Amino acid sequence: MTLPSFLFGMITSTLYGALFHLWRGGGAGRLVLYIFLAWSGFWVGHIIAIQLEWTFASIGPLRFGMATLGSVLFLGIGYWLSLVEIDRNK
Numbered sequence: 001m002t003l004p005s006f007l008f009g010m011i012t013s014t015l016y017g018a019l020f021h022l023w024r025g026g027g028a029g030r031l032v033l034y035i036f037l038a039w040s041g042f043w044v045g046h047i048i049a050i051q052l053e054w055t056f057a058s059i060g061p062l063r064f065g066m067a068t069l070g071s072v073l074f075l076g077i078g079y080w081l082s083l084v085e086i087d088r089n090k
Contacts, residue, residue, distance in 0.1 A: 005062040012064075013042035016071045024079060037078040038071045045070020 017038030021031045048070065049056065049063035057065025 001061050005060050008059070009042060009046065009062055009064075009067065010039070013038045013067070013071055016042070016068070016075065020075050020079070030082075033078065033082065034075060037074045041071040041074025042067045043070075044074070 014035055017035035018031070020038065021034045024030075024034075026034075046063045046067040049066035054063065054066055056063070057068075
């Protein structure tokens, strides 16, 4: 992994998290959550693609296609899990 590829991946995944926050809304805490989920999903997707030797939409050494799918998957599941409301009246 080259430094430019790593930086491109970080910028892209940060953009995914910020765009998801713009779409779904929320406070600063949600923004941090979405960016963290986007980063995690992006790099997990990239590593899985390397392990399975998939080259779907690769950009240099970066497995961009699977990384993007991982980011979207983590954002979707994280958003779904964050919808749980706690009843504090009990």
